[in-house]
Amino acid sequence: MTRLSEYLLPTEKQPPADAEAISHKLMVRAGLIRQMGAGMWTWLPAGWRVHQRVVAIVREEMDAIGGQEMLMPVLQPAEPWRKTGRLEIDELFKLTDRKGSELVLAMTHEEAVTFHVAQLVRSYRDLPLILYHFQVKERDEPRPRAGVLRTREFIMKDAYTFDRDQAGMEERYALHVGAYDRMMDRTGLRWYRVEGDVGMMGGLGAHEYMAPCQAGEDEVVLGEGYAANAEVALRTPGVERDGEAYTRDGVALTVEPAIEIGNIFKLGTRYSEPLGARYLDEQGEEKEIWMASYGIGPARIVAAAVEQFADEHGICWPRALAPFAVHLVALGKAGTRERDACDELYTTLRDGGVDVLYDDRDLGPGEKFADAELLGCPLRLTVGRRSLESGEIEVQRRRGREAAPPLALHGERASLLAAVDELWRSLP
Amino acid sequence: MTRLSEYLLPTEKQPPADAEAISHKLMVRAGLIRQMGAGMWTWLPAGWRVHQRVVAIVREEMDAIGGQEMLMPVLQPAEPWRKTGRLEIDELFKLTDRKGSELVLAMTHEEAVTFHVAQLVRSYRDLPLILYHFQVKERDEPRPRAGVLRTREFIMKDAYTFDRDQAGMEERYALHVGAYDRMMDRTGLRWYRVEGDVGMMGGLGAHEYMAPCQAGEDEVVLGEGYAANAEVALRTPGVERDGEAYTRDGVALTVEPAIEIGNIFKLGTRYSEPLGARYLDEQGEEKEIWMASYGIGPARIVAAAVEQFADEHGICWPRALAPFAVHLVALGKAGTRERDACDELYTTLRDGGVDVLYDDRDLGPGEKFADAELLGCPLRLTVGRRSLESGEIEVQRRRGREAAPPLALHGERASLLAAVDELWRSLP
Numbered sequence: 001m002t003r004l005s006e007y008l009l010p011t012e013k014q015p016p017a018d019a020e021a022i023s024h025k026l027m028v029r030a031g032l033i034r035q036m037g038a039g040m041w042t043w044l045p046a047g048w049r050v051h052q053r054v055v056a057i058v059r060e061e062m063d064a065i066g067g068q069e070m071l072m073p074v075l076q077p078a079e080p081w082r083k084t085g086r087l088e089i090d091e092l093f094k095l096t097d098r099k100g101s102e103l104v105l106a107m108t109h110e111e112a113v114t115f116h117v118a119q120l121v122r123s124y125r126d127l128p129l130i131l132y133h134f135q136v137k138e139r140d141e142p143r144p145r146a147g148v149l150r151t152r153e154f155i156m157k158d159a160y161t162f163d164r165d166q167a168g169m170e171e172r173y174a175l176h177v178g179a180y181d182r183m184m185d186r187t188g189l190r191w192y193r194v195e196g197d198v199g200m201m202g203g204l205g206a207h208e209y210m211a212p213c214q215a216g217e218d219e220v221v222l223g224e225g226y227a228a229n230a231e232v233a234l235r236t237p238g239v240e241r242d243g244e245a246y247t248r249d250g251v252a253l254t255v256e257p258a259i260e261i262g263n264i265f266k267l268g269t270r271y272s273e274p275l276g277a278r279y280l281d282e283q284g285e286e287k288e289i290w291m292a293s294y295g296i297g298p299a300r301i302v303a304a305a306v307e308q309f310a311d312e313h314g315i316c317w318p319r320a321l322a323p324f325a326v327h328l329v330a331l332g333k334a335g336t337r338e339r340d341a342c343d344e345l346y347t348t349l350r351d352g353g354v355d356v357l358y359d360d361r362d363l364g365p366g367e368k369f370a371d372a373e374l375l376g377c378p379l380r381l382t383v384g385r386r387s388l389e390s391g392e393i394e395v396q397r398r399r400g401r402e403a404a405p406p407l408a409l410h411g412e413r414a415s416l417l418a419a420v421d422e423l424w425r426s427l428p
Numbered sequence: 429m430t431r432l433s434e435y436l437l438p439t440e441k442q443p444p445a446d447a448e449a450i451s452h453k454l455m456v457r458a459g460l461i462r463q464m465g466a467g468m469w470t471w472l473p474a475g476w477r478v479h480q481r482v483v484a485i486v487r488e489e490m491d492a493i494g495g496q497e498m499l500m501p502v503l504q505p506a507e508p509w510r511k512t513g514r515l516e517i518d519e520l521f522k523l524t525d526r527k528g529s530e531l532v533l534a535m536t537h538e539e540a541v542t543f544h545v546a547q548l549v550r551s552y553r554d555l556p557l558i559l560y561h562f563q564v565k566e567r568d569e570p571r572p573r574a575g576v577l578r579t580r581e582f583i584m585k586d587a588y589t590f591d592r593d594q595a596g597m598e599e600r601y602a603l604h605v606g607a608y609d610r611m612m613d614r615t616g617l618r619w620y621r622v623e624g625d626v627g628m629m630g631g632l633g634a635h636e637y638m639a640p641c642q643a644g645e646d647e648v649v650l651g652e653g654y655a656a657n658a659e660v661a662l663r664t665p666g667v668e669r670d671g672e673a674y675t676r677d678g679v680a681l682t683v684e685p686a687i688e689i690g691n692i693f694k695l696g697t698r699y700s701e702p703l704g705a706r707y708l709d710e711q712g713e714e715k716e717i718w719m720a721s722y723g724i725g726p727a728r729i730v731a732a733a734v735e736q737f738a739d740e741h742g743i744c745w746p747r748a749l750a751p752f753a754v755h756l757v758a759l760g761k762a763g764t765r766e767r768d769a770c771d772e773l774y775t776t777l778r779d780g781g782v783d784v785l786y787d788d789r790d791l792g793p794g795e796k797f798a799d800a801e802l803l804g805c806p807l808r809l810t811v812g813r814r815s816l817e818s819g820e821i822e823v824q825r826r827r828g829r830e831a832a833p834p835l836a837l838h839g840e841r842a843s844l845l846a847a848v849d850e851l852w853r854s855l856p
Binding site: 005006007008010034036037040041042043044045047048051066068069070071072073074075076077090093094095097098101103105112115116119120125129131133135136138140142152153155 | 504
């Protein structure tokens with residue numbers, strides 16, 4: 001059902017009073033998200049479509065490197081968190097059940113996955129493993145802000161690898177670098193992979209995937225063959241902060257604000273040790289399993305795409321993430337010949353497999369065009385009275401707001417679909 | 429990746445010590461699920477595939493009646509729950525954040541969806557709406573039991589409809605009855621739709637979808653043109669409990685234990701009233717919105733399928749839910765001619781789009797066959813030394829364990845795939 005007259009797309013002329021980030025303003029105004037409480041957000045239908053486009057890309061690339069999808073619970077016993085020393089983290093939500101047992105709400109799933117692997121893996125034959133899931137995470141975030149950029153609940157794809165030794169871990173890690181690079185390219189975002197901070201995860205090394213944009217809370221420091229999180233950069237010998245700039249040995253480095261959209265960690269035996277995840281090697285000797293973990297936040301990728309490509313009229317989705325490929329605008333009121341022509345075009349596109357949102361509402365052209373620009377689907381097709389005279393469907397590319405050559409209104413069905421497909425493929 | 433040598437399928441010869449329900453025993457033994465704590469379960473890769481088959485069926489049928497998918501949070505402010513009077517429900521998990529604010533973990537989403545609709549819907553033009561999501565639910569269940577049948581966390585598809593009046597609500601409700609009937613038929617389960625209890629949801633009427641099986645905690649009372657939940661039946665004039673049997677006016681009614689796998693409720697204005705969900709009608713008069721809600725538990729459908737069709741050797745999936753269509757067993761060790769032939773068959777099937785799990789492990793035939801019967805994929809193909817002599821692939825249908833006519837090992841690729849497809853379509 002993609003008739004706007006029946007679709008829940010509550011667009012707004014004004015952004016929320018407390019919104020500063022572009023993505024916060026535009027995602028609310030375009031009817032993609034709504035807040036239920038501080039840091040607690042609902043994805044409305046059009047927003048959820050975008051979110052799930054990211055999920056589909058991530059899933060495909062994870063499966064391509066041999067990832068096995070599963071699902072681990074959010075609600076967990078506190079015990080494994082006590083063993084790893086993470087029970088005391090402030091961001092971890094703790095609660096008790098009706099019997100007084102201590103429970104936590106998982107903020108990541110190292111404890112859960114290692115708990116299972118400790119029971120399931122016996123020998124070197126059971127390794128390596130790449131396990132992943134998409135699951136809700138909960139964090140008692142002190143300062144939820146910027147729409148879906150910093151929330152108390154969000155979906156994360158987290159993957160975990162299990163290897164016999166460090167060399168195996170490095171191999172699995174390299175596989176993930178490749179998969180993550182491909183995911184990022186496919187989203188259509190501008191992004192950097194930088195040296196990261198191991199932070200609360202612990203471990204032997206990390207990389208962060210960063211999307212440069214104004215709303216970014218992090219800073220990426222870039223030089224010739226060098227890219228790092230600013231915190232990491234400052235620990236690098238020779239890098240100093242000089243006001244707003246950074247230098248390496250006196251050479252100026254570029255600094256960009258950026259959103260962290262993914263992070264990957266070499267954990268080593270940080271979790272397998274306290275949780276007893278061991279295996280028997282070929283000599284029958286007991287060894288600890290080597291781990292790494294790999295997170296990615298679809299919501300942040302969505303927000304980063306809004307930040308990077310929006311103009312003063314609204315969102316401009318990269319085509320891989322757009323909620324719909326085509327936003328079809330009917331200018332004629334119900335009962336007019338131009339409306340009938342547009343209805344017919346809608347049916348042709350829909351039945352031809354084009355992902356089309358049809359604005360069939362009884363509103364004026366101004367409101368309809370404004371909503372189309374706000375929502376930001378890559379192609380806008382318009383049929384009005386003029387179309388009947390000229391026999392042409394008006395076409396606009398959202399990014400840059402440039403008119404494209406019109407399509408024939410009364411042409412062959414197959415050639416119309418082919419022309420739309422060609423236009424689509426030409427988009428960024 | 430569906431080579432068993434690389435796949436996490438930890439089968440067990442013995443069921444968990446505390447397991448009574450067949451589905452609990454077999455789902456653990458077949459490597460589909462593992463427990464992290466009381467009522468907190470992880471879906472391992474093969475189990476998750478089955479779960480997601482149910483999700484795909486439910487999503488298709490919801491979309492077909494005009495449902496709009498979205499996502500609402502699990503973590504929620506307590507306030508809307510206070511307004512509806514449900515904050516005091518014992519099963520509702522309550523917690524406080526680091527600032528001392530009261531939060532809850534949603535057990536269903538009437539409060540959330542009505543909170544949003546109260547803000548988003550203005551006029552009769554915005555109605556009707558069918559909104560749904562798949563989301564984790566949390567319940568402080570006093571007696572978690574029977575594997576995934578009664579847990580503290582589970583995924584539910586919950587849908588909510590919003591209408592101008594009671595007639596609209598009845599129309600939307602009837603649409604859902606149709607969609608639910610189709611979902612149930614597609615799963616391959618035996619099921620009943622019975623008159624249900626409104627319970628903690630409140631409202632004007634309800635139906636339950638019940639899957640009869642031994643592990644069922646509910647009872648379905650069946651008579652000529654009559655089907656009801658036992659609790660409801662006892663409130664019907666003329667129905668009495670007489671030991672283990674029920675009568676209507678002295679006529680014996682059949683009673684079957686059953687699992688509740690779905691439930692639908694006519695809520696009326698039970699939630700729109702306290703949460704202020706109103707609209708302006710065509711006369712500009714303010715009216716309350718009429719609601720209904722519709723739940724379905726994929727995990728319970730999976731467990732019910734195990735309960736209904738298992739035999740003494742393991743699970744027998746209906747084909748709509750099977751983790752894999754074909755379980756391919758290689759009898760030859762790596763390096764033998766029969767193993768090469770089986771490898772080639774695997775590639776042919778996989779590239780031909782057949783959903784195949786390949787047992788390429790270095791184990792004896794006994795263990796391999798036992799695992800195949802435990803996991804319960806509908807078709808088992810076997811290639812061993814005898815296959816080279818006869819030129820035949822051995823075929824067994826899991827349900828009933830009957831041999832099917834063998835397939836040609838060295839035939840045309842296309843005719844092999846067509847034969848597998850025909851076999852598949854002949855299955856229940």
